Amino acid sequence: MGICDVCGNDYELTFEVRHQKETYVFDSLECAAERIAPTCSHCGCRILGHGVQAESQIYCCAHCARLQGQRGLVDHQ
Incomplete structure (x- = not known):
């Protein structure tokens, strides 16, 4: 055990x-x-899928990245 x-x-x-x-x-x-599991730099949720990265930050989705001022990111498909 x-x-x-x-x-x-x-x-x-x-x-x-x-x-x-x-x-x-x-x-x-x-x-x-x-x-x-990493946490989203915007909302703090656990990222269990791919997520998106910008510079040294990781986000659960492109929406959260945009809310933090990141541009040009799209969600993985």
């Missing part, structure tokens, strides 16, 4: 994720997203 790095649950079906030279143990995708 492993212990989830986010919630501390001691669970027999934990899994490991390697991300940016670190290895994490999770008991659910929800905990994995909470720890490693």
Whole structure:
């Protein structure tokens, strides 16, 4: 059994994720997203899909990027 790095649950079906030279143990995708998914620079939501990037900022969608003054971005299709 492993212990989830986010919630501390001691669970027999934990899994490991390697991300940016670190290895994490999770008991659910929800905990994995909470720890490693980036957040939108405008609205703060977790980005579980592709998102869009402008300069060093990442956004959940082109709409949020536009609200932050970024131009010319479109959502991935």
